[in-house]
Amino acid sequence: MMNPLYSEKSFHVVSDHVFSNPFQLEDLLVFDPQTLSDLLADDLRDLSVNDLAIAFHDAPEALVRLVRQALPEEHRARFAERQRLRALAPEVAARRRRILDGLFWELTYWKTPEWYEELTEGERLHPGIFRRLRADLHDRVVLDAGAGSGRATLDTLRAGARHIYAIDPSPGLLRILEQKAEAQHLKGRVTPLRGRFDALPLPNDSVDVTLSCSAFTADDGDEARRGLNEMRRVTRSGGKIVLIWPRPTDLAWLKRQGFTHEALPMQGEMQVHFRSLGSARRVVQRFYAHNEAAQQYLRQHPEPAIPFSVLGMQPPCDYVWTVVQK
Ligand SMILES: C[S@@+](CC[C@H](N)C(=O)[O-])C[C@H]1O[C@@H](n2cnc3c(N)ncnc32)[C@H](O)[C@@H]1O
Structure with a gap:
């Protein structure tokens, strides 16, 4: 093509x-x-x-x-x-x-990764996701593909994974991931690596579980298929591929590739929790500058928490999974 x-x-x-x-x-x-x-x-x-x-x-x-x-x-x-x-x-x-x-997003990841970290540190994943994945992750070797600044990487380690390869193209985000792992005394269990979905820098069958959070998309079918093949290649037979917080628009494609969708029930509305009101204002000013609902919400509720729905986002409460068979 x-x-x-x-x-x-x-x-x-x-x-x-x-x-x-x-x-x-x-x-x-x-x-x-x-x-x-x-x-x-x-x-x-x-x-x-x-x-x-x-x-x-x-x-x-x-x-x-x-x-x-x-x-x-x-x-x-x-x-x-x-x-x-x-x-x-x-x-x-x-x-x-x-x-x-x-x-814009790639420039954010590469040029101002600390802005991306500030945006996402409050976008906490539904805690039920890692509770459900605990049995799959305990004492396992895991790959986090498109790991960014490590939101899912660190949750995976806290869920009991033995070791995790955190792969991402952006050197700045990987640096933040390493700093966070060090601060949480988890650094010895993380190997950060530069790489992309379509050429994962790992040998065949080298991990028990591959996961990816808010990074893998089916935009261009050919590229997505290459990425999925790479994830299958590096995951041992019987292991799982888990894609956390998939885009709703990708679900049909993912189901066609054999994935099962799991959505966790929410108790009340999920919110983004910023580290302070100042941080919420900064983030909204840059990332939601033209989202009138978000601007108005902050004016009316001067607090460091904003519902995902106000930001126009699906909350991070679902994942898809498939078992690798070779
Ligand atoms: C929305 S961020 C998600 C990061 C992290 N997983 C999280 O949950 O915060 C998307 C990530 O995908 C990475 N990325 C972009 N293109 C990629 C590719 N071709 N292969 C792997 N990762 C890629 C970006 O550098 C970025 O870290």
């Missing part, structure tokens, strides 16, 4: 984001060429080579070099050729906005 990144499609800007985006084009320098190449193919696949050339028109040389390196060899000449042509300021600005908004 041809990657639509390199097709000639008409360009449009999607602007229905609730976040406020503080990133600048120069912030893309945080990515290495391979990571940017992966992001172009995943998150920006609707952009053509021409769009990219226009977006980086008159950009600093280091940035242009990075993008050129991130492009497949066969598209570099066209990128350079289009770069030499004129580009109008509004068309440059529209494409830059599309890129920065499309990479």
Whole structure:
């Protein structure tokens, strides 16, 4: 299948984001060429080579070099050729906005991981999830794929796992994960590793359980299938794959791949608990700047807790699982 990144499609800007985006084009320098190449193919696949050339028109040389390196060899000449042509300021600005908004979350993970940590530290998973998984995790070797700053990693260790490999592409999030593990005297039982779903840096059959929390998505069927195959490869036969807090829109796809869905009952409404009112305000200002309900809720309830429903999110109270058979 041809990657639509390199097709000639008409360009449009999607602007229905609730976040406020503080990133600048120069912030893309945080990515290495391979990571940017992966992001172009995943998150920006609707952009053509021409769009990219226009977006980086008159950009600093280091940035242009990075993008050129991130492009497949066969598209570099066209990128350079289009770069030499004129580009109008509004068309440059529209494409830059599309890129920065499309990479908002990745830029958050890589450039300002402490912001992501502040956002998620209050988004606690339903405690019943790890109570139910305890028997599967006790004394087991586990992989947390897309571990981020370790929300599920540390819960897994507290549920009795012997050792956990925490794999994520973002060096900044893995650093925070290590600091948290150290502060909780769990560091000796965690191995942080850089890596992606589609190329997990572990040998075949090396873990008893693979889990992933709020990270694995079925957006692009082919890539999701590659990720799932990798999770099956590294998990021993008879072990489980558990995906915590799947997106509701992915459930049908996951069921077709053999997963069973478990939703835990909630006692009352689940809330996000921020560390302080100041933290709640900061987080809402950045991540929910254009969510009027969240803004209004904080004005009316000046407290460090906001219901998930007000933020427009499904609460983290479910998971899907499947048994690996080889
Ligand atoms: C929403 S965060 C969830 C992080 C963590 N599991 C949690 O529950 O807080 C998504 C995570 O997926 C990671 N990620 C993005 N692309 C990935 C890929 N291709 N393979 C593995 N992880 C990826 C990001 O770096 C980020 O840490």
